[in-house]
Amino acid sequence: MENEKETVISVRNLNVKFLSHGKKVHVIRDVSLDVYKGETLAIVGESGSGKSVFTKTFTGMLDANGYIDGGSVIIDGVDVSKFKKSKEWYGIRGKKIATIFQDPMTSLNPLLSIGYQISEVLRIHHGLSKKEAKEEAIKLLERVKIPNARKRYDDYPFQYSGGMRQRVVIAIALACRPEILICDEPTTALDVTVQTQILDLIKELQQEYNWTIIFITHDLGVVAKVADRIAVMYGGQIVEVGTAEDVFYRPAHPYTWALLSSLPQLGSKEEPLLYIKGNPPTFGDEIIGDAFAPRNEYAMRIDYILDPPMTKISDTHSAKTWLLDKNAPKVKKPSIIRNLRERMEIAAKELQKELGDYYE
Amino acid sequence: MNKEPKKVTSPKRMSKTELEAVYMSEHHDNASLMNYLKEQHDKKYRRKKDAPPFVEPKGQVKNEDEILVKLRDVRIAFKRGNTERVVIEHLNLDIKKGEILGLVGESGSGKTTIGRAIIRINPVSGGVIAYNNIPISGKINRTLERAIKTKIQMVFQDPSASLNERANVDYIVSEGLRAFHLYENEEDRLNKVTEMLEKVGLMPEHLKRYPHEFSGGQRQRIGIARCMIMGPELVIADEPISALDVSIRAQVLNLIKQFQQENNMTVLFIAHDLSVVRYISDRIAVINSGKIVELCDANRLFEAPLHPYTKALLSAVPIPDPRIESKKKIVVYSPDMHHYTEDDMPDFYEIEPNHFVRANKEELERYKKDLEVLNKYNEQMKEELKSKKDTKKGGGKK
Amino acid sequence: MSFYLVTYTILFLVVALIVFIELVAHQVIFKTGRMQRIFGHPLLRYSLRRIGSALISVLLAIIVTFFLIRATVDIxxxxxxxxxxxxxxxxxxxxxxxxxxxxxxxxxxxxxxxxxxxxxxxxxxxxxxxxxxxxxxxxxxxxxxxxxxxxxxxxxLGQIYSETVADLTHGPVYVIDYIGEKMMVSFPVGILAAVVQIVLGYPLGMLMAKRKDGVVDKIGKAYIISIDAIPGVAYYYIWMSIFVALFALPARYDVNNFLSWLPPVLTIGLTGMAGIALWVRRYMIDEFNSDYVKFARAKGLTEGRITRIHVFRNAIVPLVRTIPSAILGALLGSFYIERIYQINGIGDMLINANNAHDFFAVQGIVIVTALISIVSYLLGDIVTAIADPRISFTE
Incomplete structure (x- = not known):
């Protein structure tokens, strides 16, 4: 099974640093990851975990003061981490990889019509004439379910609601005809009901166009909905990676445990919600040993001294924690994680009255 | 220096205790409030022939003594040139003393507008908002306005936008103390601020730092400290966790709940996500395009949601479980679902004790049947759970 | 007689057009169709209203000037x-x-x-x-x-009565004619200077923004700061000495000698350019950091296209407002420059009229200046409204 998967992006020992006020800040620390064709990989982490920075290296969109300091990002057999000029990126950005950003309110140019912003891509990437581009753009707008697409072609972004704008952004991504789509928190700024619609649309389009999707989010609810595979990031490292089932049903890293148990969906009125104590490391803090150790209830002495290795649990699942070391003491997962599935079912049953029949 | 204190006249110079005295001297009861409304009604129809008779608008809480804030027949509209956009109309809502009321709806539903109207940021163009039966909407005298300001505080959605970037934490948190002379001397003020910072989980050494040096969650905690240091009776929390990471949300929710319990505060918690509100609130009001469609005790709302919009909101909450999530069916709400006609207009009905739903007569019948089915279903589920627990206990560890 | 006929007809037509546009806009006549689209266009109505309110402001300005002058003149x-x-x-x-x-x-x-x-x-x-x-x-x-x-x-606007302002030996000189005459002297220099400002300022700002902290940016910043720091008058003399002493250009303006045009044009152009470049740079840097530029980059657009279509366009929207006033302002010339290079333009006339207490001339210049600044403000608003689709013409 494992060998049949085709790797589209292969990251090895990637390090990214930022120059900030003359100091070098280590933001991505020795990350390796493979992205397989046709899958949806979710990268989960708090703000400041480096998840956005990490994916920006795939398209060369690091901020001006950021640079890659060792490691490789191989896309289609080319190591893009060695790219120097912006020209070199033109074959990848918008052609092979398209990106959708968090805030649909600001990702569209406010002074250009919706139609122009879509047909621009079609004309430039696919050499369509103005007229052809317009027809094609209207088709795309209809594809992302914008009502009255022909009429709204000449509208400006400010005439659209947030959800509609995100649909336009997706239509632009569609116009790029990419193989890989990076979704950088595409629904964080939207209402829950709109969020569901947008996620469904993305999933639907993925099946139609066989996209590989890299989905960046901090919301595990969203992850459960979309992801085939999950990479959990903390302090500039991937601390756990596995299939959705692995991470949700057999989480191995204490940080994943903490993330799962702090979901408000699981709270009951009687007890206070669980949460992760302390604060995530900010850029600029020097990290020795395990970045999560200061907030980790299960931290051992070694966690403060040595960075734990990535330990393989199964073919698809590995985690970066000393708890998996053969010398580590056996720890009991927090109770909330042990009966997570049960809690979920209760929560689900409460939220989805009509769905009573869907459960065995 | 230590002569007799001058007599203070300007409300701006009055301290909280003085303001409190003014506030206490305002005596009102429900009857006078209704009179106030009737006057408003008469004024509106003074020159018109077929004026409708005045009907006393009613809230949802029967016991008068329990109510802290009353919104009666509230109308909020934004004027832009000659056009007027009505956001809220004929809104009746009660907030009980010491409760957390969740107000849930999508963006554009008017939920934030209501919160801002209570704290007098948005002007009310009709009806009345009353605090302990004292009208606090429209034109009120300046002393009362200031007195009310000490009692109602707000926590904002975006912690980075609502904190003054150029002021340090000490200044931000103690601004309200200075404005209302709530401290005796500099030492006392510093103590109060430090104590509050520790309560929200920040360090005393953070006092001299500026907002941009903090993470989103910490900034929201500064926002909460700024609000709580005033010892408010009512807190309006306007989506205080929407802009935060999921992992930090729990902390902030706990913090708000902890403050509420310690000080017996009343909280109006505005959110767009039902799953969040459930944990924190005692009652939940679901609002859709300016109308409250369902209002109920928090747990009961999850047990027996009746209005299709409530169901849609519930089904949209993502469940962090891939297997369940893949099978989940989404309920879609559209206003066309209702068949409201001229002679069968919707109203707000109490379908069971303390459970209100917006419906017309036809729908009301249907909802009543739904309620029976749901009750049965819930009982069945409870039993199932019980038996599961029993077998688990009996079987020991897996 | 025919003068009267023509002017009254024109005045009548203008009033009729205004009434017609208002009627169409309120959908009293031509509720749909092409006429509605053309004459009911919100921009047209917006402009009309703005012109109406602008005229009222001009009238008020004139009345104020009238009384001010009456108050200061001992007849x-x-x-x-x-x-x-x-x-x-x-x-x-x-x-x-x-x-x-x-x-x-x-x-x-x-x-x-x-x-x-x-x-x-x-x-x-x-x-x-x-x-x-x-x-x-x-x-x-x-x-x-x-x-x-x-x-x-x-x-x-009355008659000039002071001989130091105008030559009165060949019959009466009317203020309105005289101002027109003087404007034609000021305008060529002023408009050339405005063009120089724009042609140099915009590209410089663009270059500085594109290579932020690069060599061009650093030199440009130094230039802008030095222009800002030294008072305008001093700067004019510095330019003058550079042009005249270093490049041996004529120090006195002469319409027929193009070389003599260069010093005044360049003095205004090079000084004004700094301000334009400063704002263009600032707005462009803001736009470069905006989310939609990142998204445009992610779409795979080339840097050149992003700069031209997305960044520059958006950055100049707040600046197009100043273009009408730059062009119309050229009619009035610059008092200092006209003094320094001895150009007999409006600036020169104002100073003479002021010294001679020729209050009709002063009053005339004040009214014309007010009119021009209000019209250019109005044009600026209309141009901005055209450039920025977010501005709605209705209330």
Whole structure:
């Protein structure tokens, strides 16, 4: 099974640093990851975990003061981490990889019509004439379910609601005809009901166009909905990676445990919600040993001294924690994680009255 | 220096205790409030022939003594040139003393507008908002306005936008103390601020730092400290966790709940996500395009949601479980679902004790049947759970 | 007679057009179809309303100027100094009084303040009229007004009476004509200077923004700071000495010698360019950091296209407002520059008129300046509204 998967992006020992006020800040620390064709990989982490920075290296969109300091990002057999000029990126950005950003309110140019912003891509990437581009753009707008697409072609972004704008952004991504789509928190700024619609649309389009999707989010609810595979990031490292089932049903890293148990969906009125104590490391803090150790209830002495290795649990699942070391003491997962599935079912049953029949 | 204190006249110079005295001297009861409304009604129809008779608008809480804030027949509209956009109309809502009321709806539903109207940021163009039966909407005298300001505080959605970037934490948190002379001397003020910072989980050494040096969650905690240091009776929390990471949300929710319990505060918690509100609130009001469609005790709302919009909101909450999530069916709400006609207009009905739903007569019948089915279903589920627990206990560890 | 016919027809047509546009906009006539689309266009109505309110502001400005000038001018003193040669100022009071009565009437100082204002407004309103002015004839040290000079007017701003402002030997000189004449002197230099500012300022700002902290940016910043730091007048003289001493360009302006145009044009152009470059750079940097530029980059657009189509366009929207005022401002010239290079333009005229207390000339310049600044403000708003789709023309 494992060998049949085709790797589209292969990251090895990637390090990214930022120059900030003359100091070098280590933001991505020795990350390796493979992205397989046709899958949806979710990268989960708090703000400041480096998840956005990490994916920006795939398209060369690091901020001006950021640079890659060792490691490789191989896309289609080319190591893009060695790219120097912006020209070199033109074959990848918008052609092979398209990106959708968090805030649909600001990702569209406010002074250009919706139609122009879509047909621009079609004309430039696919050499369509103005007229052809317009027809094609209207088709795309209809594809992302914008009502009255022909009429709204000449509208400006400010005439659209947030959800509609995100649909336009997706239509632009569609116009790029990419193989890989990076979704950088595409629904964080939207209402829950709109969020569901947008996620469904993305999933639907993925099946139609066989996209590989890299989905960046901090919301595990969203992850459960979309992801085939999950990479959990903390302090500039991937601390756990596995299939959705692995991470949700057999989480191995204490940080994943903490993330799962702090979901408000699981709270009951009687007890206070669980949460992760302390604060995530900010850029600029020097990290020795395990970045999560200061907030980790299960931290051992070694966690403060040595960075734990990535330990393989199964073919698809590995985690970066000393708890998996053969010398580590056996720890009991927090109770909330042990009966997570049960809690979920209760929560689900409460939220989805009509769905009573869907459960065995 | 230590002569007799001058007599203070300007409300701006009055301290909280003085303001409190003014506030206490305002005596009102429900009857006078209704009179106030009737006057408003008469004024509106003074020159018109077929004026409708005045009907006393009613809230949802029967016991008068329990109510802290009353919104009666509230109308909020934004004027832009000659056009007027009505956001809220004929809104009746009660907030009980010491409760957390969740107000849930999508963006554009008017939920934030209501919160801002209570704290007098948005002007009310009709009806009345009353605090302990004292009208606090429209034109009120300046002393009362200031007195009310000490009692109602707000926590904002975006912690980075609502904190003054150029002021340090000490200044931000103690601004309200200075404005209302709530401290005796500099030492006392510093103590109060430090104590509050520790309560929200920040360090005393953070006092001299500026907002941009903090993470989103910490900034929201500064926002909460700024609000709580005033010892408010009512807190309006306007989506205080929407802009935060999921992992930090729990902390902030706990913090708000902890403050509420310690000080017996009343909280109006505005959110767009039902799953969040459930944990924190005692009652939940679901609002859709300016109308409250369902209002109920928090747990009961999850047990027996009746209005299709409530169901849609519930089904949209993502469940962090891939297997369940893949099978989940989404309920879609559209206003066309209702068949409201001229002679069968919707109203707000109490379908069971303390459970209100917006419906017309036809729908009301249907909802009543739904309620029976749901009750049965819930009982069945409870039993199932019980038996599961029993077998688990009996079987020991897996 | 035909003058009257033509002007009244034109005035009538303008009023009719305004009424027509309002009717279409309110959907009283032509509810749908092409006429509605053209004449009911919100931009048209918006412009009309703005012109209407602009005219009201001009009127107010004129009334204020009118009273200010009345308050500062001592008409009897003025009569003595301008109507009698120095030697004859001690003539019998009756003669002086009689002469001054006529002078007062000429100057519009007869009657109460309200009557004066009404007369004045009638003169400057765009109503066709024939006004007769008299020319001064010097007989025995007293100027007599004898020659009647009747003329058709649309606007009348009065007559120049001071010889230091204009040459009066060939008959009366009307302020409105004289200002027009002087504008034609100021305009070529001013417009060239505006073009130089724009042509140099915008690209410089663009280059600086594109390579932020690069060499161009650093040099440009140094230039902008130095222009900002040194007071304008000092800077003009520095430029002048550079042009004249270093490049041996003529220091005195002469219409027929193009080389002599260069110093004033470049002095204004190079100084004004700094301000434009500063704002272009600032707005462009803001736009470069915006989310939609990142998204445009992610779409795979080339850097050149992003800069041209997305960044530059958006960055200049707040700046296009200044373009009409730059062009119209050229009509008025720059007082300092006209002094320094001895250009006989509006600036020069204002200084002369002020020194000679020729209040019709001063009043005329003030009114024209007010009109121009209000019109350019109005045009700026309209241009911005066209450039930025977010601005709605309705209330």
């Amino acid at each position: 009897d003193q003025l009569c003595l100094t301008t109507q009698f040669s120095t030697a004859f100022q001690k003539l019998p009071p009756a003669v002086v009084e009689a002469r001054c009565d006529i002078f007062r009437e000429q100057m519009g100082f007869n009657g109460g303040p309200f009557e004066q204002l009404m007369n004045f407004l009638y003169d400057i309103m765009p109503i066709p009229k024939t006004l007769c002015q008299s020319t001064n004839l010097l007989v025995d040290g007293v100027y007599y007004n004898s020659v009647q000079d009747c003329r058709f007017f649309l606007f009348d």
